Amino acid sequence: xxxxxLRRRLTQILSHGSPNPISLPRPFSSATDTIRATLFPGDxxxxxxxxxxxQVFRTAEVPIEWEEHYVGDQVDPRTQSxxxxxxxxxxxxxxxxxxxxxxxxxxxGHRSLNLTLRKELNLYANVRPCYSLPGYKTRYDDVxxxxxxxxxxxxxxxxxxQVVRGVVESLKIITRQASLRVAEYAFHYAxxxxxxxxxxxxKANIMxxxxxxxxxxxxxxxxxYPEITYEEVVIDNCCMMLVKNPALFDVLVxxxxxxxxxxxxxxxxIGGLGLxxxxxIGEGGIALAEAVHGSAPDIAGKNMANPTxxxxxxxxxxxxxxxxxxxxxxxxxxxxxxAEGKYRTADLGGTSTTTDFTxxxxxxL
Amino acid sequence: xxxxxxxxxxxxxxxxxSNLTPxxxxxxxxxxxxxxxRAVTLIPGDxxxxxxxxxxEQVMQAMHAPVYFERYDVHGDMDRVPEDVxxxxxxxxxxxxxxxxxxxGGGVSSLNVQLRRELDLYASLVNCFNLPGLPTRHxDVxxxxxxxxxxxxxxxxxxEVVPGVVESLKLITKFCSERIAKYAxxxxxxNNRxxxxxxxKANIMxxxxxxxLESCREVATKYPGIKxxxxxxxxxxxxxxxxxxxxxxxxTPNLYGNLVANTAAGIAGGTGVMPGGNVGADHAVFEQGASxxxxxxxxxLEQKKANPVxxxxxxxxxxxxxxxxxxxxxxxxxxxxxxxxxxxRTKDLGGSSTTQEVVxxxxxxxx
Numbered sequence: 001x002x003x004x005x006l007r008r009r010l011t012q013i014l015s016h017g018s019p020n021p022i023s024l025p026r027p028f029s030s031a032t033d034t035i036r037a038t039l040f041p042g043d044x045x046x047x048x049x050x051x052x053x054x055q056v057f058r059t060a061e062v063p064i065e066w067e068e069h070y071v072g073d074q075v076d077p078r079t080q081s082x083x084x085x086x087x088x089x090x091x092x093x094x095x096x097x098x099x100x101x102x103x104x105x106x107x108x109g110h111r112s113l114n115l116t117l118r119k120e121l122n123l124y125a126n127v128r129p130c131y132s133l134p135g136y137k138t139r140y141d142d143v144x145x146x147x148x149x150x151x152x153x154x155x156x157x158x159x160x161x162q163v164v165r166g167v168v169e170s171l172k173i174i175t176r177q178a179s180l181r182v183a184e185y186a187f188h189y190a191x192x193x194x195x196x197x198x199x200x201x202x203k204a205n206i207m208x209x210x211x212x213x214x215x216x217x218x219x220x221x222x223x224x225y226p227e228i229t230y231e232e233v234v235i236d237n238c239c240m241m242l243v244k245n246p247a248l249f250d251v252l253v254x255x256x257x258x259x260x261x262x263x264x265x266x267x268x269x270i271g272g273l274g275l276x277x278x279x280x281i282g283e284g285g286i287a288l289a290e291a292v293h294g295s296a297p298d299i300a301g302k303n304m305a306n307p308t309x310x311x312x313x314x315x316x317x318x319x320x321x322x323x324x325x326x327x328x329x330x331x332x333x334x335x336x337x338x339a340e341g342k343y344r345t346a347d348l349g350g351t352s353t354t355t356d357f358t359x360x361x362x363x364x365l
Numbered sequence: 366x367x368x369x370x371x372x373x374x375x376x377x378x379x380x381x382x383s384n385l386t387p388x389x390x391x392x393x394x395x396x397x398x399x400x401x402x403r404a405v406t407l408i409p410g411d412x413x414x415x416x417x418x419x420x421x422e423q424v425m426q427a428m429h430a431p432v433y434f435e436r437y438d439v440h441g442d443m444d445r446v447p448e449d450v451x452x453x454x455x456x457x458x459x460x461x462x463x464x465x466x467x468x469x470g471g472g473v474s475s476l477n478v479q480l481r482r483e484l485d486l487y488a489s490l491v492n493c494f495n496l497p498g499l500p501t502r503h504x505d506v507x508x509x510x511x512x513x514x515x516x517x518x519x520x521x522x523x524x525e526v527v528p529g530v531v532e533s534l535k536l537i538t539k540f541c542s543e544r545i546a547k548y549a550x551x552x553x554x555x556n557n558r559x560x561x562x563x564x565x566k567a568n569i570m571x572x573x574x575x576x577x578l579e580s581c582r583e584v585a586t587k588y589p590g591i592k593x594x595x596x597x598x599x600x601x602x603x604x605x606x607x608x609x610x611x612x613x614x615x616x617t618p619n620l621y622g623n624l625v626a627n628t629a630a631g632i633a634g635g636t637g638v639m640p641g642g643n644v645g646a647d648h649a650v651f652e653q654g655a656s657x658x659x660x661x662x663x664x665x666l667e668q669k670k671a672n673p674v675x676x677x678x679x680x681x682x683x684x685x686x687x688x689x690x691x692x693x694x695x696x697x698x699x700x701x702x703x704x705x706x707x708x709x710r711t712k713d714l715g716g717s718s719t720t721q722e723v724v725x726x727x728x729x730x731x732x
Contacts, residue, residue: 139502139606140606155518155570158569160570160571160572165539166538166576169573170537170570171535172533172534173530173532174530176529176530203623207533208523210523213531235624236626236655237627239624239631240628240636243606261621262602264599264603265602265603265628267603
């Protein structure tokens with residue numbers, strides 16, 4: 001694994017010269033140029049772990065200025081949800097953001113918060129890097145893969161209706177445009193992060209036209225990147241291979257439903273949602289990194305929460321901004337702290353508080 | 366079930382020189398005439414199919430089991446299952462089948478799916494359990510995945526709306542959801558299982574999976590002795606890889622069932638060892654548990670190293686279905702003995718034996 005990381009860093013350094021076709025060009029050369037980023041602390045344990053992130057970034061001297069926005073308690077008529085128009089505009093302007101866990105309030109008359117963000121910001125790809133954390137032992141030690149999931153269409157289009165009593169139809173929609181978009185992002189990601197293989201996951205032997213279209217788009221994009229190996233794996237084989245030998249996979253690209261299931265499966269392989277980073281990519285280079293775990297209202301305010309997921313998500317946000325050296329420093333600090341085992345929060349089997357854990361990471365920087 | 370052979374197995378481990386303390390043997394009282402040979406349709410299939418079905422035939426012959434096979438050749442590239450095959454299965458009511466390959470992306474619908482729909486085999490069952498002696502990352506796995514086999518995402522109703530936009534219909538009906546829920550609870554009741562878990566994604570697909578859940582809940586009220594709970598499919602996969610011992614019987618719609626069955630098979634030892642079958646009101650087709658469409662690759666075929674264990678255990682399930690439980694017990698004990706021994710294992714289990722070597726070992730282990 002160490003040689004893999006080294007190889008990846010070398011290819012990253014070598015490919016820094018190539019312009020990122022998806023995100024807008026930014027002057028990143030001077031470290032004094034601060035970047036504004038939107039921060040949604042979220043509910044429950046959100047504010048505590050967001051504070052962790054801010055502290056680590058301050059200690060590492062990352063040139064980011066946070067613009068904090070909170071979820072309101074009234075429905076904003078312009079967005080039909082609890083997120084205000086100003087929050088969304090802020091993300092659109094800054095082009096980068098970090099989101100903590102948000103509990104969707106129960107009730108009718110408004111859209112779910114995640115759905116609002118996804119639709120308004122056109123977040124089309126969900127990227128989850130899953131790698132085994134050295135020092136936190138699970139049954140799988142050699143996981144090192146990225147799942148890229150198409151986030152807008154597929155089975156989650158929400159188009160269902162009752163045909164007659166007792167018969168329901170649900171539509172699964174696959175379009176060429178969305179499939180091409182996510183395939184382009186997947187191959188681009190593989191190239192800039194030094195990955196060698198992209199696997200498209202599908203069930204085209206049964207759903208011939210829909211998944212067939214997805215595969216056709218992936219093949220077209222694969223031809224433009226001849227240095228990256230491309231393969232297609234049927235989803236049931238993929239599930240089995242993932243639980244038997246996850247080292248077989250590198251980058252996985254898939255439509256919406258399969259992506260949901262496989263990315264959660266991969267999160268389970270490395271230790272659960274509390275340790276998994278996630279980043280949503282939108283049109284025009286918008287990146288919204290998020291923590292995918294819940295808001296854990298039972299431990300909110302008790303200084304017991306594990307900030308690892310949000311910290312690792314903020315690292316992937318930094319990578320998107322091409323601040324690779326800062327990202328590597330912070331990631332190494334987090335991995336070293338967990339590997340050492342002295343400071344671990346309750347969910348990892350330790351007894352440290354959030355603040356102690358954060359301080360340990362800052363000391364490792 | 367196979368658990369009954371465990372005490373015999375345990376004694377074998379403790380006393381390697383067959384000096385067994387006498388135990389009472391298990392007897393099943395047949396009706397006069399039950400020993401007459403039964404006809405079973407055999408479909409060797411594609412790829413490694415003929416190899417593994419050949420293995421089953423050899424073992425059945427060695428046991429002198431009261432079954433004889435009527436062989437029919439069906440290949441994945443035919444566009445329909447031949448009529449005489451369907452007639453034979455309707456006559457015999459039981460079929461044993463190797464995998465049928467499905468051409469990818471072509472206009473042909475999978476023959477496996479066609480066969481299931483034609484015979485209305487609405488429940489697909491995969492039993493995933495740890496085999497003693499086979500090292501896996503997870504222990505205490507004993508999961509039965511019961512999957513709705515006829516509708517859901519596999520209805521095959523797709524069309525291109527405009528160039529570049531394709532729609533696929535997922536159908537859920539109360540009729541099918543109810544009968545699969547009934548089968549799952551009945552299975553749990555008849556096999557002394559304690560819990561049934563329904564797998565769904567009703568937070569997103571509210572109407573479709575909501576209907577499935579409603580049917581499950583209704584049936585659950587009729588079996589108060591069996592615990593019932595529901596789990597969302599992504600959480601389910603995560604729990605399967607971290608804490609699989611919490612699951613017992615799982616009932617799922619079509620697509621999720623495919624994924625969950627393959628995941629469960631993978632954590633318990635791989636699709637090469639998990640038995641399974643499809644059953645309907647009138648017929649039953651037994652095949653390799655999960656991933657029945659996986660017919661292996663050419664290398665496996667050339668070297669004849671396919672794993673026959675899954676189909677052997679499925680044929681044991683078939684023998685019990687035909688009400689020959691003592692033969693089924695013998696077969697399962699022999700297979701478990703061979704796996705425990707560890708000398709003859711195919712490549713997917715970490716060994717390097719050929720199919721024939723495993724079959725010979727099983728025949729030698731029969732008592």
